[in-house]
Amino acid sequence: xxxxTLRQLEYFIAVGEMGSIALAAEKVNVSSPSISAAIxxxxxxxGLPLFVRxxxxxxxxxxxGREMFKQAxxxxxxxxxxxxxxxxxxxxxxxxxSIGGLLTFAQVVxxxxxxxxxxxxxxxxxxQHELDQAQIFxxxxxxxxxxxxxxxxxxxxDLSFEPIASLPPYAMFCDNHPxxxxxxxxxxxxxxxxxxxxxxxxxxxxxLSFFGxxxxxxxxxxRTRDVAVMRSLVANGFGFSxxxxxxxxxxxxxxxxxxxxxxxxxxxxxxxxxLSSRDAGNVNTIRTFIGxxxxxxxxxxxxxxxxx
Numbered sequence: 001x002x003x004x005t006l007r008q009l010e011y012f013i014a015v016g017e018m019g020s021i022a023l024a025a026e027k028v029n030v031s032s033p034s035i036s037a038a039i040x041x042x043x044x045x046x047g048l049p050l051f052v053r054x055x056x057x058x059x060x061x062x063x064x065g066r067e068m069f070k071q072a073x074x075x076x077x078x079x080x081x082x083x084x085x086x087x088x089x090x091x092x093x094x095x096x097x098s099i100g101g102l103l104t105f106a107q108v109v110x111x112x113x114x115x116x117x118x119x120x121x122x123x124x125x126x127x128q129h130e131l132d133q134a135q136i137f138x139x140x141x142x143x144x145x146x147x148x149x150x151x152x153x154x155x156x157x158d159l160s161f162e163p164i165a166s167l168p169p170y171a172m173f174c175d176n177h178p179x180x181x182x183x184x185x186x187x188x189x190x191x192x193x194x195x196x197x198x199x200x201x202x203x204x205x206x207x208l209s210f211f212g213x214x215x216x217x218x219x220x221x222x223r224t225r226d227v228a229v230m231r232s233l234v235a236n237g238f239g240f241s242x243x244x245x246x247x248x249x250x251x252x253x254x255x256x257x258x259x260x261x262x263x264x265x266x267x268x269x270x271x272x273x274x275l276s277s278r279d280a281g282n283v284n285t286i287r288t289f290i291g292x293x294x295x296x297x298x299x300x301x302x303x304x305x306x307x308x
Contacts, residue, residue, distance in 0.1 A: 011038040016069045020058040094123035100148030105245040106130045134201040152271040153202040163273040167244040173259045180259035194221035194239035244270040
């Protein structure tokens with residue numbers, strides 16, 4: 001006879017990962033008292049303290065709690081796979097789907113894709129996560145997300161990438177920049193001017209690689225990990241920047257005009273697509289979401305992307 005529920009295991013795992021009942025409640029979208037009650041019930045059922053309560057530092061797993069935590073993740077993972085198997089057998093698209101989105105464009109691309117997918121498949125419970133490329137690799141490998149919408153930036157061999165579109169780079173300028181009204185610019189044109197670098201793992205290396213052929217380094221005046229901050233810095237005259245996804249209007253977040261100019265030369269375009277584990281295609285829900293994204297692109301319905 002089972003002495004726990006899958007919901008209790010889910011709450012227990014969330015607290016173990018977050019180290020806080022409040023943060024765990026936010027992660028699984030339930031109230032803190034519900035989380036506390038689940039943990040108390042598990043501890044009473046098994047007669048074991050699972051956490052050490054530290055007032056200033058939150059909760060940490062006891063030795064017994066760490067062992068229970070490992071087994072709970074295995075048990076919950078197997079339960080999720082049973083749901084996936086049932087969907088594959090029945091042909092239904094159902095169950096949980098955790099989607100990652102690259103920070104540089106998640107706000108433009110991911111919500112619309114998610115909304116259209118959930119409308120078609122209401123039995124799928126979707127969660128989304130905005131991540132940098134390194135975090136995407138890590139979470140896919142740990143099965144913390146099922147699939148990610150990202151670029152083909154240094155994709156490791158143990159993951160599978162399905163391309164959707166090829167996006168050439170462009171330079172971004174403020175309204176009064178001397179290069180703002182050019183039909184196109186080269187990397188050499190950019191060298192005398194200050195640069196605002198989007199300083200995210202793998203992304204920054206990609207943007208800086210454009211300058212390698214010149215033998216010179218760009219004049220990096222500002223660095224930021226936030227694409228919205230990057231656009232505002234450019235619009236306010238702190239320097240140019242380089243990107244691949246264009247916003248849906250030519251204004252920075254603080255309302256100032258921006259100019260987008262194609263980057264000429266041998267700059268490698270970026271491919272945007274779906275990244276997943278190599279066996280993800282065996283899971284009906286993930287396979288269906290990947291197919292949905294491709295169909296939406298072919299119909300011209302993904303914001304910020306033009307058909308090839």
